[in-house]
Amino acid sequence: MSTARRGPGRRPGAVDTRGEILTAARRVFAEKGFDKATVRGIAKEAGVDPALVHHYFDTKEGIFAAAMRLPVTPEVMVPTLLDGPREEIGERLVRMLLRVTAAPETREPMVALLRSAMTNEQAQAMFREFITNALLYQVADRLEVPYLRIEAAFAQMFGMIMARYVLKLEPMASADPEELVELLGPTIQRYFTG
Amino acid sequence: MSTARRGPGRRPGAVDTRGEILTAARRVFAEKGFDKATVRGIAKEAGVDPALVHHYFDTKEGIFAAAMRLPVTPEVMVPTLLDGPREEIGERLVRMLLRVTAAPETREPMVALLRSAMTNEQAQAMFREFITNALLYQVADRLEVPYLRIEAAFAQMFGMIMARYVLKLEPMASADPEELVELLGPTIQRYFTG
Incomplete structure (x- = not known):
């Protein structure tokens, strides 16, 4: 669960994966609420490694904040x-x-x-x-x-x-x-x- | 968590204890919501044995239903x-x-x-x-x-x-x-x- 992957290694081509993680996160949060949702569960739903979710959003709070900005900004x-x-x-x-x-x-x-x-x-x-x-x-x-x-x-x-x-x-x-x-x-x- | 204590053993004099359990249950449910509240936690809050809570209300759902009837019947x-x-x-x-x-x-x-x-x-x-x-x-x-x-x-x-x-x-x-x-x-x- 380190944040070592963050930083200059971020590639523009990774934008779609980020979007897929957010879509999965919205589903998981809607179903489980905030407390019971986990980074692991969101990663599983998105079909990616949990480390990748941490890479993009750092924490569960981070994922939630990003997910909550949509669709009614x-x-x-x-x-x-x-x-x-x-x-x-x-x-x-x-x-x-x-x-x-x-x-x-x-x-x-x-x-x-x-x-x-x-x-x-x-x-x-x-x-x-x-x-x-x-x-x-x-x-x-x-x-x-x-x-x-x-x-x-x-x-x-x-x-x-x-x-x-x-x-x-x-x-x-x-x-x-x-x-x-x-x-x-x-x-x-x-x-x-x- | 057996229900063996229910039945003819119920005494009319126990009405106050029941009221105290309900008061404790309301506090615990308000603080934790339904999912996270436990019979054990309610019993602890009421200062009684969990078996007594089960005796009066059978399940957590039973306690909740009784607690929800008040104060706006x-x-x-x-x-x-x-x-x-x-x-x-x-x-x-x-x-x-x-x-x-x-x-x-x-x-x-x-x-x-x-x-x-x-x-x-x-x-x-x-x-x-x-x-x-x-x-x-x-x-x-x-x-x-x-x-x-x-x-x-x-x-x-x-x-x-x-x-x-x-x-x-x-x-x-x-x-x-x-x-x-x-x-x-x-x-x-x-x-x-x-």
């Missing part, structure tokens, strides 16, 4: 949210989140992140820092909305994702996305524009 | 929610939940339950069954509100509890309860009365 999410009429921002946010979470490949890393933040102190601090500084406060500052209102909107969407995809409460779990846009959109809109 | 929550003007039901629900979750003694078992439901399949099924059949559908039926709307309200409150007490997002974590009643009350009200 604030750089993509914030402009999409702000691009369009302000009176439709609620609808737009709900629709965007439902689209991102519809496919297991994009949903799994988000759910893994939320799950880990629920149960692991380190992941919790990581998530809190990420979600507030990189996302919620940025949106709030751009739109001049109080932080508490943005967090109320976050709470609604967080709860919806958990109820729909993790707890699988019916009829929420099978509801048509547009029905949820209609139901939750006005809630988010009110938090954003009062 | 549907028998107490549903009438409180329904008792009063229907146009204030949103406010009433938010205020009630903030009151129940204000004190660590009553918050911990709820948070333990939500956390376990996030990460443990067995706890998830238990929680889903409990929250829908014993609580949400009952309220929905009494008020003739579609299940999806009740679950949207649940998602908002669930997300708020997680953001405030587990993720500890600021300013949500330190917000005055009445500020949250004002902010979230109308959301819940809309889900309940359209």
Whole structure:
């Protein structure tokens, strides 16, 4: 588990392996949460040697941080949210989140992140820092909305994702996305524009 | 770990011990979640022999189920929610939940339950069954509100509890309860009365 392989030996051609490790890591984190996932397990899932995983990401925390930046980087999410009429921002946010979470490949890393933040102190601090500084406060500052209102909107969407995809409460779990846009959109809109 | 001690040997005078085990179990589940909590750890916390814990509750699942019925039994929550003007039901629900979750003694078992439901399949099924059949559908039926709307309200409150007490997002974590009643009350009200 040494880090001796890091450094100038890194080759540009190794980028695909890095991507494959991240894909495997997302699957493993989604399935096991942060605590029970292991570098060894992720390496096995990716079909590579554990030393290679350590080479790219150093620690399990490192892999998690890299995996958590995808697929909803604030750089993509914030402009999409702000691009369009302000009176439709609620609808737009709900629709965007439902689209991102519809496919297991994009949903799994988000759910893994939320799950880990629920149960692991380190992941919790990581998530809190990420979600507030990189996302919620940025949106709030751009739109001049109080932080508490943005967090109320976050709470609604967080709860919806958990109820729909993790707890699988019916009829929420099978509801048509547009029905949820209609139901939750006005809630988010009110938090954003009062 | 045998169950040989169960049966006619149970004495009515042992009720207090049972209560003490449940109190200890709530603390242990809140701290460790479902997976990592052990009968041995709960027994240690309660200062009793593990065999006694098995005697009363048989399994860890049994202890969890008993602990989860408190402190928000549907028998107490549903009438409180329904008792009063229907146009204030949103406010009433938010205020009630903030009151129940204000004190660590009553918050911990709820948070333990939500956390376990996030990460443990067995706890998830238990929680889903409990929250829908014993609580949400009952309220929905009494008020003739579609299940999806009740679950949207649940998602908002669930997300708020997680953001405030587990993720500890600021300013949500330190917000005055009445500020949250004002902010979230109308959301819940809309889900309940359209």
